[in-house]
């Protein structure tokens with residue numbers, strides 16, 4: 212489950228792990244039993260410019276366009 216804040220992963224995630232590899236300080240892969248496949252989630256919002264840049268990179272490269280950033284809640 213995503214932690215509250217700007218970045219989030221939507222249900223469209225296909226569990227490719229790219230975001231966890233790109234921005235491992237912010238995204239994790241969840242293999243919870245109730246899910247049929249692995250799914251990533253935001254476990255920590257970025258708190259440095261470097262983490263923010265990596266989160267943006269993950270968002271841009273996500274093959275399922277499943278990462279969002281609503282930008283105005285923190």
Ligand code: SF4
Nearest residue numbers: 224225227228230273
């Ligand atoms: S990059 Fe996108 S599809 Fe891949 S694990 Fe992350 S959110 Fe899911």
